Amino acid sequence: MASRAAATHACDACRRRKVKCDATDLCANCRISRLPCQYTYKPKKRGPKAPGLARNPRSAPEPEHVHIAPSPPSTEDTSFWPSPTSSSFEGGKDPVKTAGLARTIRHRLLETLQSSLPSMVMLDIVNYCIDLYMQYTFPSAPSVHEPTLRAGAARFFAEPIVPDLHLFGAGCWPEQVADMRSFALITALCASNASMMPESLISYRESLAIPFLGASRAMLQLFEDWDLEHPTSSSILTRVFHSSALQQTTGKTAVAFHVLGQATLLVLAMRLYREESLRAFDDIEAHILRSLFWQIYAADQASACLCSRPHLLHEASLGEKISLRPPSEGERLTPLLDPSRPGADEIFETRLRVGFHFLPHLWSSAARLLLDVRSSGRADAETGAALRTHLTKAYMNFLSIMDGLPPWLQAANLMATPDDGAAARFQKAAFWVQRCTTLVTFQCLRLVILQQCIESEAWDVVGLTDQSLTLSLTKLGVIHDFVQTLDDIPFIYVQVKGEPTVERIRRVGIVLLEMICNEEDETIKLRAKHYFTRLLHILTRLDSHASDEMNSWQQ
Structure with a gap:
């Protein structure tokens, strides 16, 4: 290591980090950060370059008196963060x-x-x-x-x-x-x-x-x-x-x-x-x-x-x-919320656990149904009849999940009032998040299931026939419920869900685009364009890249 007495420049660590160095034997920055304080860098001599040597502008040292403030590192920039060693x-x-x-x-x-x-x-x-x-x-x-x-x-x-x-x-x-x-x-x-x-x-x-x-x-x-x-x-x-x-x-x-x-x-x-x-x-x-x-x-x-x-x-x-039990309303578990904060009581947290489990219940019920619908086309006539009966019951069970939505997630109980204190506002906002997540997921899955039944020619599972007009009207009815759900929820609770909600909207938008491009009935096509425009407006307010993508499709 170079002698500190002879060193007239910043140490190696401060130079790499581009921070001001006090140029002592163990500089303050390295002492605080517990980094090796070394002075191995040798400044290049000033003056004309020797003939035949290519100039490398990246080798020029930064002026010592200039402090370069760090900018937020890109997730792609691995040089900003220290690299781990094998040890x-x-x-x-x-x-x-x-x-x-x-x-x-x-x-x-x-x-x-x-x-x-x-x-x-x-x-x-x-x-x-x-x-x-x-x-x-x-x-x-x-x-x-x-x-x-x-x-x-x-x-x-x-x-x-x-x-x-x-x-x-x-x-x-x-x-x-x-x-x-x-x-x-x-x-x-x-x-x-x-x-x-x-x-x-x-x-x-x-x-x-x-x-x-x-x-x-x-x-x-x-x-x-x-x-x-x-x-x-x-x-x-x-x-x-x-x-x-x-x-x-x-x-x-x-x-x-x-x-x-x-x-x-x-x-x-x-x-x-x-x-x-x-x-x-x-x-x-x-x-x-x-x-x-x-x-x-x-x-x-x-x-x-x-x-x-x-x-x-x-x-x-x-x-x-899967033997892991889902949380139940009467089960007492160790609280996860800070009990000193307004509204974080045991009853509230228990209700949150109950509302939370609607999501895995909806997704797992729909996943089993969709898997069976996709395989229903490979069944023979005798097996197929029994399978259709099973699928119809599974679809009814999926729809009935929302019948169990607890009263604290009903919209009438979530409306803000002038008498609400900090605890009530905190709890109502949390329940709005659950209501938004659950309803948007449910309405999206209704459309996904309907679309899969149509593609698998299993219309009877959802109580329909193969008449194209009936199928299109039913799809528009489900899409109306989806768009109306988004409009009925205070928009802040749609915003805070990020890309998962955008993905649900994108799924519905894809179905609408197919209807706009392929439907022959002008009335249905106009309604599809109307819902598509409403979804684009929502996506624009969500500041999502998906809105740009759907805009390009529309054009």
Whole structure:
């Protein structure tokens, strides 16, 4: 290493990070970040270049007096975050190096956020993201323990923002992993919510989503192999958040599905479809894992219904029946909400669990029905008659699910009143989220089932004949109910659902486009165009790329 007495320039670490260096033997930045402070860079001599040497403009050093503020890193920019080493993948062979990398990730995230949002307090930003999650996402994905989340936020983001030498390396490797897992989960949650929430709720979302996502993914890389061998609820949930954030920020559905597939494989590896598998965990972890399974299960069944990707959580492939019990209204489980917050009482959380389970129930019922409808064409006459009777009963069972919608999810009980306090507003907003998610899913699945019955020539399953006019009118009736459902729900609850709702709208839009292009009856074609225009208006307000795609189709 070059002698400090002879050094007249920034150390290597400060030069790479493009921050001002005090040029001491152990500079302040490296001392705080616990990074090696070395001075190996040799400035190039000024003056004319020697003949025959090509000029490389990237080799010119930055002026030492200029501080270049970090910009939010792209999720594609891997150079912003430190690269994990093989030792960090192998279960902490070099925990000191891993801890240094973890602290660097945290430091760069804080540096980026302070640069882009200099007037804001970091802990306030993180807590606000958690607030948004608990209000608008938790009702349809009750898979976090709020007190633990907030404690982790305070640990990593409390003022004053200085690197804590006790983070990521105070104890043994499992303790180090616990810190990295907590950081990866919190930043993943922030990335997911910042990318999904509309600007009316978080105007600076673009300044948060990409830096939080990059930091979370980089942190997960430091212990990924260990994480796969020793998975917890955080292992699954972090990847679920990554999938959501990737889909929202990049629009790369294949990448998002791949990451969600990793979470699904962890569910399989942990055998969370078995009730007895949860007995090895404490009450809070078991509660989160139970909710996570049904959340992942609903997403997997959605892929089966919409044919968007292969689905894995099928009893035929599991080799056994799913024995994990869904939550029930009378069951007492360890609370996940912070009881000190307005409205977070036991009755409310129990009702949330009941409302949440409508989604996996709808998706699984529709998935089984659609699978049978698709295979009904291969049955012989005798078997086919019995199968049609079975399919009709299955369709009626699917429709009857909505008959059990509890009173607290009825629209009449969710209307805001001047007398509502903070607790009532919080609870009503959560129930609106559940109502929106459930009804939009139900109406979309009605159309998917009808379309599949028509394609499989199984019209009698839904009580129809093969008359094309009748089929078209029935489709328009279902589409009317879908569009009307979107119009009847306060729009903020449609906005906060992000790409899943956009995907439902896109499915209905595809059916309308087919009718516009193929229907011969002008009245039906005009009605289809009318509903298509209404859907485009909704998509435009959702600020979705799907609206641009459908606009191009219409043209």
